[in-house]
Amino acid sequence: MAKGLLIVLSGPSGVGKGTVCNELRVRMPELVYSVSATSRQPRFGEEHGVNYFFKSKEQFLEMIENDQLLEYAEYVGNYYGTPRDFVEQTLEEGKDIILEIEVQGALKVKEKFKEGVFVFLLPPSLDELKGRIQGRGTENQATIDHRMSVAADEIGLIEKYDYAVVNDEIDLACKRIESIIIAEHCKVRK
Numbered sequence: 001m002a003k004g005l006l007i008v009l010s011g012p013s014g015v016g017k018g019t020v021c022n023e024l025r026v027r028m029p030e031l032v033y034s035v036s037a038t039s040r041q042p043r044f045g046e047e048h049g050v051n052y053f054f055k056s057k058e059q060f061l062e063m064i065e066n067d068q069l070l071e072y073a074e075y076v077g078n079y080y081g082t083p084r085d086f087v088e089q090t091l092e093e094g095k096d097i098i099l100e101i102e103v104q105g106a107l108k109v110k111e112k113f114k115e116g117v118f119v120f121l122l123p124p125s126l127d128e129l130k131g132r133i134q135g136r137g138t139e140n141q142a143t144i145d146h147r148m149s150v151a152a153d154e155i156g157l158i159e160k161y162d163y164a165v166v167n168d169e170i171d172l173a174c175k176r177i178e179s180i181i182i183a184e185h186c187k188v189r190k
């Protein structure tokens with residue numbers, strides 16, 4: 001059986017990765033979503049095992065030690081990582097899986113999965129990006145400033161990706177990503 005596609009959706013904080021993924025869940029119910037582990041505190045309404053596997057810093061370091069993560073990164077003061085077994089098992093079953101992760105982690109995945117599909121989600125502008133993080137109302141000003149301070153460097157790494165999708169409008173951004181996935185399935189693999 002052919003393996004599934006590994007799709008990595010990445011981009012700066014607040015660009016709309018989570019929003020786009022939630023919409024893709026509705027449009028592409030066959031697509032599997034990887035749930036990450038993190039050492040950050042849950043936000044109001046977030047559930048363990050649904051949004052993230054919430055871990056203490058010690059538990060996270062243990063996962064690294066035990067080689068349970070496909071990739072991990074320290075981002076703005078917290079650890080984030082992708083549980084390895086779930087991704088590998090899903091691909092073996094011939095199902096497509098999407099990872100919603102930041103840039104350092106995405107580049108680590110690229111080293112291991114050259115055949116992966118790497119999509120960078122762009123904001124229409126940096127002002128709009130800041131407005132979106134602020135509008136979400138989940139971060140304090142210091143964290144927003146920190147996240148914005150790394151955003152320009154993250155965008156600077158766009159050339160390492162296969163596709164750039166502007167999230168100007170959710171419906172359009174989702175259509176672009178759906179089209180990429182369909183096209184990747186039609187690709188002649190050498």
Ligand SMILES: Nc1ncnc2c1ncn2[C@@H]1O[C@H](COP(=O)(O)OP(=O)(O)OP(=O)(O)O)[C@@H](O)[C@H]1O
Nearest residue numbers: 012013014015016017018019132136167168169170
């Ligand atoms: N196309 C869009 N137009 C306007 N607002 C948007 C759009 N996409 C997302 N948003 C809004 O921007 C905010 C940030 O979106 P979201 O949480 O999905 O970003 P994210 O990239 O997943 O962020 P993080 O990396 O911090 O988890 C949310 O309030 C969301 O409703």
Ligand SMILES: Nc1nc2c(ncn2[C@@H]2O[C@H](COP(=O)(O)O)[C@@H](O)[C@H]2O)c(=O)[nH]1
Nearest residue numbers: 013036037072073080081082100101102105
């Ligand atoms: N390298 C990884 N980055 C991840 C993972 N899961 C999420 N993320 C990214 O972290 C930032 C911050 O997320 P937030 O939920 O605190 O706003 C964001 O860019 C996520 O996409 C992961 O497993 N590995």
